Amino acid sequence: MIKHFFSVVTFGFFYLLSLLPFWLLYIMSDIIFVIIYYIFRYRRKVVDENLFYAFPEKTEKERASIRIKYYRYLTDLIVESLKLLTISEAEVKKRVYVPNAELITDYFAGGQSVLGILGHYGNWEMGALRFSQLFAERRVIVYKPLSNKFFDNIVIRMRSRFGATLVEMKSTMRKLISYKNERTITVLVGDQTPSKPEIKYFTNFLNQQTAVFLGVEKLAKLTNSVVVFCDVRRIRRGYYQCTFIPMFKNPKETNTYEITHAHVKYLEEVIKEKPEYWLWSHRRWKFKPEDMV
Template identity: 65%
Template sequence: MINKGLSRLGAFFLYLLSLLPFWVLYLIADFLFVVIYYITGYRRKVVQENLRNAFPEKTEKERHDIEKKYFRYLADLIVESIKMISASKETIVKHVWPTNPEVIDNYFAEGKSIIGAVGHYCNWELAGQRFGFFTENRRIIVYKPLTNDYFDQFFIKMRSRFGATLVAMKDTARAMVKYKNEISFSVLVADQTPVKHEAHYFTEFLNQPTAVFLGIEKLAKLTNSVVIFCDVKRVKRGYYTYTFVPLVENPKETAPHEITEAHVKYLESMIKREPEYWLWSHRRWKFKPEDIV
């Protein structure tokens, strides 16, 4: 009961923060950066190790510059995500927009459903909100549930308030079968880390063997959906564009792991382009192929 009460209080506080204008939230972000980078050193060792392994060809100074830019952006990402709790449709449209929506329109006109791969890159929460009212067709966002039930429901409500259907990862195949007769646009995060017993496939990603989920590939073949990558770019503080990049149009004709390799390599190219916008503080490489028995 106490934990639920604290969760309610925390959610209410986040809602109140979300009502603040962007300029105030960015002042908070500037202060937050100092706290997490200089005072607490939040996961700096994790970030440094990840950058060292991902970019062995870069100098220490180059990696340090990326690290500092990353933490500056992480602070912005936190306050922007809080803003999404109460941001209006008009606010979201103003801050993130598609560069080539005709790609989606053309596939829908052909009667094809779409699976969009995304990464923990730039503000995926903001892009997800924008996705919610991009089309009148069914929009599905696959998410990983939080351990705190109250906050899990809180964020489901936030992410689905513009019409998206939220589906937990474990229920994805069931949902895809349920909606197989509808033209839909489903979004799945391509860089989630499998738990050890689900690590069935490794590929080279950022210069190291990396366990990846095969869910996008399996679902694309199951539903014969076009696979695209949602390439997000930060224009300036608080403003983003996203571009739909077709990867595979006929999934049932692909070789095993071809779809997986395509979206992994595209994400890698995005990260190398502007590495400070990926989630480096995540413990992405928890185990190696030799750890799997």
């Protein structure tokens, strides 16, 4: 009972904060940045290690510059994500420009479903909400449940606001098979870290051998869905552009690991161009090939 009460109060607090205008949320972001960067030094060791191994060719000063830009963006991402609890459809449309949505409608018209791959880059959550507005066909967002049930429920509520169907990662294959008579666009985050029992494949990513889920490739081949990369870039504070990048129109004709390698490499090039917008505080390299022996 007490736990439920505190959950309700906490959600109410977050909800009220999300009603604040963006300009005020960004003032909050500036304050949060000072607190987590200079006072609490939130995950500084993780970020420094990730940047060191990803960019050994850069100087310490260059990596420090990326680090501080990353934390400045991270706090913006926090308040922007909070805003998504109450943001209007019109506001999302204004803030996420999609220059080539017709690419997806053309695939639908040709009778194919679409598999869209995202990275933890830019505001992927706002990008996913924008996808929910674009098409009349079924929109599926694949997610990995959070261990904290309270925050998991908040994320589910946020992601499904504009009509998207949320599907747990472990149920994705079964669900997509059940939608085989529908045209769908399914969005997955392609740079999540598999748990040790789930690891089947390593590839080179940001200068390190990296465990990668093979789910995108398996789903694409099973459903013969067109594979596109959802390239979300920050234009300026609070505004983004998402471009659909065609990758594979006939996935069943690809070689083993070809799809996986392609989407991992594309994300890598995006990160190298503007590294501060990727999730560096995530423990992405917990496992190495030698750990699997």
